[in-house]
Amino acid sequence: MADIVIVDCSAKTTTSRPLTPQEQTVRAADATIGEQAAQVEATRFTSRQILIDRATAALQTNRDFTALANPTAQALAQVQALTRQNTALIRILLGLLDATD
Amino acid sequence: MADSKLANLTTVAAVDGDEYLYLLDDPAGTPLDRKVTAKVLSGWAVIAETVLAATATSVSFTSIPATFSALQVVAQGRTDRVLARDAILVRFNNDSGANYYDEQSLFLDTAVSGSGSAAATSGNAGRFCAASAPASVAGLIVVTVPAYTGTTFHKTWVAQSFDSQSNATGGQENVAIGGRWASTAAITRLDLLPSVGPNFLAGSTFTLYGLRGA
Numbered sequence: 001m002a003d004i005v006i007v008d009c010s011a012k013t014t015t016s017r018p019l020t021p022q023e024q025t026v027r028a029a030d031a032t033i034g035e036q037a038a039q040v041e042a043t044r045f046t047s048r049q050i051l052i053d054r055a056t057a058a059l060q061t062n063r064d065f066t067a068l069a070n071p072t073a074q075a076l077a078q079v080q081a082l083t084r085q086n087t088a089l090i091r092i093l094l095g096l097l098d099a100t101d
Numbered sequence: 102m103a104d105s106k107l108a109n110l111t112t113v114a115a116v117d118g119d120e121y122l123y124l125l126d127d128p129a130g131t132p133l134d135r136k137v138t139a140k141v142l143s144g145w146a147v148i149a150e151t152v153l154a155a156t157a158t159s160v161s162f163t164s165i166p167a168t169f170s171a172l173q174v175v176a177q178g179r180t181d182r183v184l185a186r187d188a189i190l191v192r193f194n195n196d197s198g199a200n201y202y203d204e205q206s207l208f209l210d211t212a213v214s215g216s217g218s219a220a221a222t223s224g225n226a227g228r229f230c231a232a233s234a235p236a237s238v239a240g241l242i243v244v245t246v247p248a249y250t251g252t253t254f255h256k257t258w259v260a261q262s263f264d265s266q267s268n269a270t271g272g273q274e275n276v277a278i279g280g281r282w283a284s285t286a287a288i289t290r291l292d293l294l295p296s297v298g299p300n301f302l303a304g305s306t307f308t309l310y311g312l313r314g315a
Contacts, residue, residue, distance in 0.1 A: 034296030
């Protein structure tokens, strides 16, 4: 780890020094928190992208279903598909992006 | 007074706004001696600036004068984190207690997300580019802290940042942040540090401005 740079605004001086052991402990804790936060953020971004990709695909699924003249045989599958789509929308709406199921 | 050379007058290091400055009004027409208070000449003034000559694990502005109405940090740089971007943290008065509350909105192409934190040990100031970002690309952060000398309310800040994580459309990130430091103490020190880093790269620039005038 490099030095800390200290800019004294009153004395108009810039100096540097190594971190004290206490400062190193704080910085290590910062890094741990930062890694955890980045992991949560990465999961949320990935989940959101997965849900958006599924929503995009679902548009075609819905078009195909509504184009059917007599969709009786496909109704069950479509209800299941719509339920999954709703779940995805609810996740996006509520920001529950820790998972995509 | 009248027969003093300007160069012989005592230099004042800082002003509080009530001082008079001499003006020569209408110099090309009918010159007139006039005065103006310093507070009229308000605006952002550079308090201090540093351009890192070598890597640094943090930058600390200390002994911040209490003569301004607001502070603003403008920083441009990169960290050595093994990713395309790194969050930049802010601390006031070297306080690493659980006293920071903030909310950030992240815009990455069409993806928008938000996250908040409470009782954190530092505040979010934005993002810098990091090791796997395109070469020669730096992140930009602007942090504004009004009423930093006040002792009635907790201190608040707003920040805006931009980092270019790649050359793709989806690699341009804009972050907006609002935060609170749960302290009524006047701010005399402001630190910026990489969230993970551990270091800012050489060439990173940090400028602290103060807003003149009330």
